[in-house]
Amino acid sequence: xxxxxxGWQEAPFKSKQTEYTEPTNLLSPDGRLLAKGWARHNVFxxxxxxxxxxxxxxxxxxxxxxxxxxxxxxxxxxxxxxxYVSAVLVDLKQGKTLKSVMSPFIGGKDxxxxxxxxDVPNTVQMTIGKASFAFxxxxxxxxxxxxxxxxxLNFQMDIMPGLENITxxxxxxxxxxxYFMTTKQLCMPCAGTFKFGGECYEFTKDDTFxxxxxxxxxxPYSLVWYWGSGSTYLYDADGNRHIFGFEITWGxxxxxxxxxxxxxxxxxxxxxxxxDVKTFPKPDKYMxxxxxxxxxxxxxxxxTPFYDHHSDLNVAVMRMHSHQVHGLWNGTVTLDDxxxxxIKDMYAFCEYVENRW
Numbered sequence: 001x002x003x004x005x006x007g008w009q010e011a012p013f014k015s016k017q018t019e020y021t022e023p024t025n026l027l028s029p030d031g032r033l034l035a036k037g038w039a040r041h042n043v044f045x046x047x048x049x050x051x052x053x054x055x056x057x058x059x060x061x062x063x064x065x066x067x068x069x070x071x072x073x074x075x076x077x078x079x080x081x082x083x084y085v086s087a088v089l090v091d092l093k094q095g096k097t098l099k100s101v102m103s104p105f106i107g108g109k110d111x112x113x114x115x116x117x118x119d120v121p122n123t124v125q126m127t128i129g130k131a132s133f134a135f136x137x138x139x140x141x142x143x144x145x146x147x148x149x150x151x152x153l154n155f156q157m158d159i160m161p162g163l164e165n166i167t168x169x170x171x172x173x174x175x176x177x178x179y180f181m182t183t184k185q186l187c188m189p190c191a192g193t194f195k196f197g198g199e200c201y202e203f204t205k206d207d208t209f210x211x212x213x214x215x216x217x218x219x220p221y222s223l224v225w226y227w228g229s230g231s232t233y234l235y236d237a238d239g240n241r242h243i244f245g246f247e248i249t250w251g252x253x254x255x256x257x258x259x260x261x262x263x264x265x266x267x268x269x270x271x272x273x274x275x276d277v278k279t280f281p282k283p284d285k286y287m288x289x290x291x292x293x294x295x296x297x298x299x300x301x302x303x304t305p306f307y308d309h310h311s312d313l314n315v316a317v318m319r320m321h322s323h324q325v326h327g328l329w330n331g332t333v334t335l336d337d338x339x340x341x342x343i344k345d346m347y348a349f350c351e352y353v354e355n356r357w
Contacts, residue, residue, distance in 0.1 A: 015274045015295065018257045020044070026169065027051065031177040033169070038258040040164040040269045042183050042214075046116045051218050052177040055080045058217045058357070059114050061124065061135055063144055065155060065190045065210035067203055068347035069093055071309075071326075072153065072194050074144055076126070076133065078108040079357060085131050087146045087153055089194050089201060092326050095307045099196045101148045103131035118183050118214030119165055142188065142210070155192030155203070157210045160243070163187065164269040166262040170253035172220055180252050183214040186231045186245035187264050209245075223355045225251045226277065228292070228303075230329065230348020231264075234341065242266050244341065246333065248275045248292065248299065248350070261294065263333055270336045272298040281352055286323050290350055292331075301331035301343060303350060317356065324351035 018037030025034050026044045031052025035044055051057045060077035073088040086102040105112065105128050115122040124135040131148040142157045165185040172178040190210035194201045209231035231245035242265060249260035255274065263270040278291035290303040305327035313320040329346045 015255060015259055016257055017259070017271055017273070019271070026179070026181065027177075033171050033176060033179045035169050036171050036254075036257040038166060038168045038260070038271070040166070042117045042119050042165075042167040044167065044169060044181060046181070046216050048113070048116070048216070053218055054109055056178075056218050057109070058215065058219070060213075060215045061114060061118060062213040062215070063135075063155075063210055064213070065157075065203065065208060066092065066347070067208040070098075070194075070201055070203070072155070072203075074133070074146055074153065076112075076114070076124070076135075078112050078114065080109045082106040083108040083112060085126070085128050085133055085146075087148065087151055087194075089196070090309060092307050092309075098199075098201075099151060099194075101131070101151050103129035103148060105129070116216075118212060119167070119185055142212075151194075151196045153192065153194045155190055155210065157188040157190040158205065159188060160267045163267045164264065166247050166260060166269060166271075168249075168258050168260045170255060170258070170260070172253045175220060178218050178220060178253075180217045180219055181215070182217075182249075182260070183212065184229065184247045184249070184260070184262075185212040185214070186229060186247060187243045187267065188212075188231070189243070211245075219253075221356060223252060223353075223357075225249060225353050226350060227353070228348065228350030230346060232346045232348075234343075244343075246299070246301075246348070250275055261299065263299070263335060265335055265341075272296055272334075275299055277350075281323070281325070286325050286352075290325070290327070292350075298334040301329045301333065303327040303329050303348070309349075319354070319356045321355070322351055322353045324349055 020039040027050040058079045063074045071090040076085045084104040089099045133146040136143045146153045167183040170180040188210045189205035190208045191205045228248040234242045234244045245264040259274045273295040275294045286308045287305045305325045307326045309324040326349045
């Protein structure tokens, strides 16, 4: 079942927000996209063999965790022509990568297959080259592990009961069989270690959060997007602790049925409208303040950057070019019931990406 979400104070968004609440097939057997919108859990039934353009099918599980000082990224991606598993440790304050390892593979169209949903119990265990890794999701926890050469990482994160996420399906105008489906699950306190070369970096649930970027897509060749995300603890006037997070993504495909924009407060999703940044950061403004405002005024934050985690993979006809900018965020956000939350010096990031893949 789908519904058009009305939202805060019964004021409709300028952008339509079509919410799905019941299981819905993503694709028809001939590859046409059947669903366009968003959900609080992944209700979209994905059959990878219904994808019409099998060599344009891309599937990934990407975990990013940080305490604002160090960041860990653990990623597995299968882009049909091939893929990789990688682990990265970054010192955000010094602005440098401390360790990065990758194990690639060729011809991944029908091997190294991931589960069709990322927010329900599932287990992934694979060995690719010298790398072995496992993602284990249960009802109230996730565990991720990785080993390659001298690198070993092990992390465990909490999933509060009923934790909602934002799962979106975005079409591409003029391409009835292309789509971008992702689940962004935030607000997961995380603890663990990243070890290499005799060094051990420890993370605790006091200040560390993990987010999952889960993607199953079939896209045109060239893509551009913004993606911003973060989680933290907030304290109310009585000293009670709450978990807060936000997800903002835009620029991908046709957003006439939904935008990938959402607040999370104590596990519940609060949908708001389209977001943009006041000043386009390209080509030389990445380290200047990023001012964000949503169309309904419910997301009004400014990021003051302290590090641009820039990467540029350019191989033959494929390029993955990213400015992932990390900073401190300040301003206000508004929940569905009109409650205004003041955000002070929250660590989070926003990236600008240009891909050809």
